[in-house]
Amino acid sequence: MGLNEFIFLLVGLKWTVFLSAIGFACGGITGLGVALARTSGIPVLERVTAGYIALFQGTPLLMQLFVVYYGLALxxxxxxxxxxxxxxxxxxxxxxxxxxxxxAIEAVPRGQTEAAKALSLKYVSRMKDVILPQALRISLPATIGFLVQLIKGTSLAAIVGFTELARAGSIVSNQIFEPLTVFGIVGALYFAMCWPLSLYGAHLESRFAAATR
Structure with missing residues (x-):
């Protein structure tokens, strides 16, 4: 495999990183709203967001991408x-x-909420200053674990013709007929992205577990 092919793989890697970052950032903003609605105590909001979560957790990501791209086009x-x-x-x-x-929000001890209410903190201040900082700490290992899965899941974007790392590998492999070499490099690039995150998530999980003993 030559330099040009390797550069093409790196371009695919760039789009994988961009797609993961945008999905995680925008999904995080929307996900925070979903989490707050799920814990709002308002039955309608809780039921709607529970259905939203069930829909996307209960269907394959591949199908979701297919529906967004081809379904909206129809x-x-x-x-x-x-x-x-x-x-x-x-x-x-x-x-x-x-x-x-x-x-994570529900894992925060109820006494924290009761203490905040006793101090006459409004909902926004209660969540921003008391509940969410603790919930963020609790959720970090699982959040990082999901980010790793999201990075690997970007390979499914090839279904709509988007050229990320995995599709770039397929294109190069079809051109030079060296699949073991090409996908060995693709796998190494995925590993270089995901392994440090996995280690960091495991480190946080063990540290938080030790702190609660």
Whole structure:
């Protein structure tokens, strides 16, 4: 494999990183709203967001990307492949992060909420200053674990013709007929992204577990 092919793989890696970052960031913002709605105590909001989470956790990511790109096109809304996969990964991430953070919010000792109410803190101040900082700490290992899964899941974006790392590897492999070499490099690049995150998540989990003993 030559230099040009390797550079093409690095371009695919760049788009994998961008797609993961956008899906995680936008999904995180939406997921926070989902988590707050799930713990709001308002039955309608809780039921709607529970259904939203069930929908995206209960269907394959591949199908979700297919529906966003091809389904919207059938209804007359044609999206660029980049926009379609960004929307698809945002929706997917928001459901999973919303559920992770919902669990973290509910894991904060109830006494913290009661103490904040006793101090006459309003809902926004109570969540921003008391509950969410503790919930973030609790959720960090699971959040990082999901980010690792999201990075690997970007390979499914190839279904709509988006050229990320895995699709770039397929293109190069079909050109030079060296699949073991090409996908060995692709696998090494995925490993270089995901392994440090996995180690960091495991480190946080063990540190937090030790702190609660």
């Amino acid at each position: 209804m007359g809304l044609r999206l660029d492949a980049w926009v379609a996969v960004a929307i698809g990964f945002t929706l997917h991430a928001s459901a999973y992060l919303g559920e992770i953070w919902r669990g």
